[in-house]
Amino acid sequence: MTAGPATGTPVYLVKGDDPSLVAQRAHEIITELVGSHDPSLVVEEHGGPTAENLDVGAVLDAVTTPPFLVDRRVVVVRDAGRLAAADGARLAAYLASPLPSSVLVLVGGGGTVPRALSTAVQATGTVIDTTVGMGAARTRWLADRLRDAPVRLDGPATALLAEHLGGDMGRLAGLLDTLASAYGLRARVTSEALAPFLGEAGGVPPWDLTDAIDAGKIDAALGVLRRMLGPAGFHPLAVVTVLHRHYRQMLRLDGSGAGSPEEAAAVLGLRSAFPAKKALTQGRRLGTAAIARAVHLVADADLDLRGGTALPDEVVLEILVGRLCRVAPRRG
Numbered sequence: 001m002t003a004g005p006a007t008g009t010p011v012y013l014v015k016g017d018d019p020s021l022v023a024q025r026a027h028e029i030i031t032e033l034v035g036s037h038d039p040s041l042v043v044e045e046h047g048g049p050t051a052e053n054l055d056v057g058a059v060l061d062a063v064t065t066p067p068f069l070v071d072r073r074v075v076v077v078r079d080a081g082r083l084a085a086a087d088g089a090r091l092a093a094y095l096a097s098p099l100p101s102s103v104l105v106l107v108g109g110g111g112t113v114p115r116a117l118s119t120a121v122q123a124t125g126t127v128i129d130t131t132v133g134m135g136a137a138r139t140r141w142l143a144d145r146l147r148d149a150p151v152r153l154d155g156p157a158t159a160l161l162a163e164h165l166g167g168d169m170g171r172l173a174g175l176l177d178t179l180a181s182a183y184g185l186r187a188r189v190t191s192e193a194l195a196p197f198l199g200e201a202g203g204v205p206p207w208d209l210t211d212a213i214d215a216g217k218i219d220a221a222l223g224v225l226r227r228m229l230g231p232a233g234f235h236p237l238a239v240v241t242v243l244h245r246h247y248r249q250m251l252r253l254d255g256s257g258a259g260s261p262e263e264a265a266a267v268l269g270l271r272s273a274f275p276a277k278k279a280l281t282q283g284r285r286l287g288t289a290a291i292a293r294a295v296h297l298v299a300d301a302d303l304d305l306r307g308g309t310a311l312p313d314e315v316v317l318e319i320l321v322g323r324l325c326r327v328a329p330r331r332g
Helices: 019-034 056-063 085-095 115-124 136-147 155-165 169-183 191-197 206-214 218-228 236-253 261-268 273-286 288-308 313-327
Strands: 011-015 043-047 073-078 102-107 126-129
Touching (some): 019 102, 019 169, 056 085, 115 126, 155 191, 206 236, 206 313, 218 313, 236 288, 261 273, 273 288
Parallel strands (some): 043 073
């Protein structure tokens, strides 16, 4: 990416659902914008998790002040989602006639960036979405990152890496740098060479669990469950919440008359038709009686986790997942 002042780009918005990936991408952009200059003369930071408030007036003062001793000023706003609607409107008004020597870098977090500001960035600057996605999108995302990586992973190593990191792709950049330090730039890394550097397995997205349950794959579902309950993973009640939401969506669609993914999304209040399509399809496969059975199983497990049984939480959830897999029709 070329430095903002050289291209006339007055603003960048870096957003995504993984704070570590957002922070990494923002760091890359800021580094490229600074170039060979002294960062202390170029970069001015505002906001962030340790800041008590985000003063949009100070941000506007910074972006409208010409740089001193250098040819550019990079103003970074951390946790831009903390901006109020009125603050977003003020920054959007500035972007209508920005100072050519200033670049504003908005780093997502803390909530949703005001609509007026987001619209202004799309019209005048660059929006960078670090969201990994799922399924094929996640595979493409990983392939793109590995294509530009400092080392070359062979096929088995790539598969092992994808399985191990799961939904914790924020660890990817650091791991690749570590491999480059150990084996050298552009070195070819096999699965055997990769294994000692993997450490704790990463988390998995909750839809991996519900997809395995929907397919009736008990072994796969239990494997995902154990990953979810690993260190720094899901609380047992959070797993129940995921499953409750999954079947509640099917229950809401059952008898609703929704015939398309778009209609299902409208019933569920979802922006995307993709998860609505999955709920609609699986609900039709199960039928009313099986959906009701699944809802009761989840409710019983919730009570057991709250003291209804002396069984360990992990055992309660393993029993629940096994029963839910048997509720789902088997696929070939």
